[in-house]
Amino acid sequence: MTALAFIVGVVLLVVGLAVSIALHEVGHLVPAKLFGVRVGQYMIGFGPTLWSKRIGETEYGFKALPLGGYISMAGMYPPSSDDTDAGRPRGRMRAMFATMVQDARAANDETLVGVEDRVFYKLSVWKRVVIMLGGPVMNLLLAIVIFTVLASGIGVQTATTTLASVNECVISADAGRTDCVASDPAAPAAEAGVLPGDVLVSVDGTPVSTFADASAIIQDSPNQALSIVISRDGAEKTLSITPALTTRAVTDDLGRAVVGDDGAVQTEEVGFIGVGAQTALVAQPVWVGTEMTFERLGAVAGVMTQLPVRVYETAVDLFTGQERDPNGPLSVVGAGRLAGDIAAVDAPIQNRAAGILELLASLNIALFVFNLIPLLPLDGGHVVVALWDGIKRFWARLRNRVSTPVDATKLVPVTLVVVVLLVGMGGILVLADLFNPISIV
Template identity: 50%
Template sequence: METALLFVIGIVVIVVGLVLSIGLHEIGHLIPAKRFGVKVGQYMIGFGPTLWSTQRGETEYGVKAIPLGGYISMSGMFPPQKTVEVAEDALVGAAAGPGARTATTSIFGTLTQDARDASAETVAPGEDDRTFYRLAVPKRIVIMLGGPVMNLLIAIVLYAVVLCGFGTQQVSTTVGSVSECVLPASSTATSCPAGATPSPGAAAGIRPKDTIVSIDGTQITSWTQSTAIIQKSAGTTLDVVVRRDGALKTLHVTPLRSERYKTDSSGNYVLNAAGKKETEEVGFVGIGAAYERQQEPLTAVLPAVWSNVTEVGSLIVHLPQKVVQTAESTFTGQKRDPNGPVSVFGVGRLAGEVATLHSVPILDRLSTLVGLLASLNVALFVFNLIPLLPLDGGHIAGAIIEGVRRFFAKVFKRRDPGPIDIAKAAPLTMAVVAVLGVMSAILIYADIVNPISLG
């Protein structure tokens, strides 16, 4: 019963955090839109049927049934069709003959005109000057960047909470474990066989919770430093000073020459020509480090956020390939890539599993949940910057293209080309929505029947 309750609590934390993130994302659009005089008809969190709404001034604020997104309805997102284009369409129709309609007119043209009509319906009589498309290019970019930037700011705050508030588990100079005997790297034994050589650490009397203070007079400030000294001192007796129960104690340790797998600077195993792990002989004492929670400085926050941004960016670049791999592993019964994409459903499931990890301290579980929300906001930030409609990045790209066109028209003293007709991208928008819908359905199905698990 307790496990089920904790699982639900983990999911609720993510759902509430997601809804708040979406709400703040839309506020990032809402505030500059109103500041620049654009009429905003609706501010909605979610999609589908409206669960609750209230009218404040000219804007309806509400919550809808499906909390997987949100939107604000701004007046005049798309400019009306130019008169010249209307005339050209009429000429094309006349040339084609009575009753003839080209594929462009029947499909793409219809989608484009529907987008224009829907936009025109949001413009009240006499309020054409309060439309989005009439704003200066920089103001439109600010409005559309407001949402993703809000998610980035949320991620920065949450990362600060995780790194500087909760802290992270880091290797300390305290001994966490002491091996009873020496086993070669290739051994698969889980216990010491009869006649096995005692480990130098156990023979010298090193105990778990001892803190290494110095080795042969060298002050130890990190576990890596102590490891480096031990590995190059095979056969040499070392004076190891440890702090035990508040008192200093000197122990005499002689590292044995032992075989271990060779690793590179990134910690990956080095393979030989045959594809097998290479080994090397180093000094061995048989002790392992304990992990301690340490709070990090504020200077660690932005690098951590940037690292997450690059990871999400790389994942999005390879998203179609990753989704195909996810589908293949799901339908063939193979284990999924733990670093692959997941749906919001999958994130909620992972949050539930985190909450039920009884062997993990509650502080670590809370930290992980906050970290999941931070990563989710980074994903919202990066994903919304993709330069395709209906995403924010598509509107930003349209505004930039318009700005460039107007700049060159001014430089070469040509007629102002006017606002870019971004409604023409409506067919592409429908295609993007369809593709995103298919990928989302695949990921949700995979997260149900073949989920990524922490176990």
């Protein structure tokens, strides 16, 4: 049963990624057609074509390697010019790059036949930018939709006002133990008669709807008597509880202990009554999904800005056997393994569905950020080319001259280097995900 659940989780993620890629390409396709560009192909995947169908002037289909997708637009670049450096002395490397540029120009020229007025490079700058940003923006919108379904439809795991546990005593965070001893003072809640299953109604006259609301008041009120109203068996009861002053570890937004420059865990003094809350999936307001998206966007962008360093660290962890950073980069293989692990855990199906949806939303955010990197062949690289062309046109107008379109085929050698680097980094991540995977336990 666990193996079957693992497979189901992997399949669900693969299907979700396929839909994400398809919608990414739709984000390019729709504005391209609206602006009159001839689109010859809309393909999901690369390599040999498995299935295709022509509708109008566009061939839609699936290819053998589901590692991305593309649309083929007429005239991505201007036609080949007559200026050539044929006959000039050149080394072997320069000759190879020159051949690559000529091949790219020849392939581009084929798309210009019969559609000279429906080509991409002749569009205004803003239209080209809209077309190229359409794909990444579609991934961002999909992430917002998924996080909204997750937060408002399924709910977010939240500590409720129903108490799950009541501590017997107060143990300082630096005591180095978890069991009570005779010298430990009794926990204020236990001393006041609080029991597991009680529901917090108000603290110090303030109604509380979440455990976090109650905790904030209690932690800010050490050694101050508080009037706490609880509900037990349908009846309300008012208790007077004085939070004890105790030391606890400082945690970040993810609940992890904050470590100082000296390597020691940072601590703070807070009020404490010794209760733990039950957790449940609680539906959030509809705007929370968007907030979650942009919070995750910042974290993913931070990883992307350090991608080469993060991949290097992943490679070091792979060869040394060290545990990987759970917030580090991963490949599609790693994402599939995580989805399988989430689906196979012993938890309610709602929790497992929420975990897979959160993973899929995060991958869409990664696709959004990754495709904005200003390097060809990524969408961000095409945006830079369009902006550079716009600057050239503007400068030419100021000088009463005619600007020639930017010929991005000259950047094919640079594009090849970028592709090789991306394939290399992807290969390292795949190996790491196979032999040193990130674990959710």
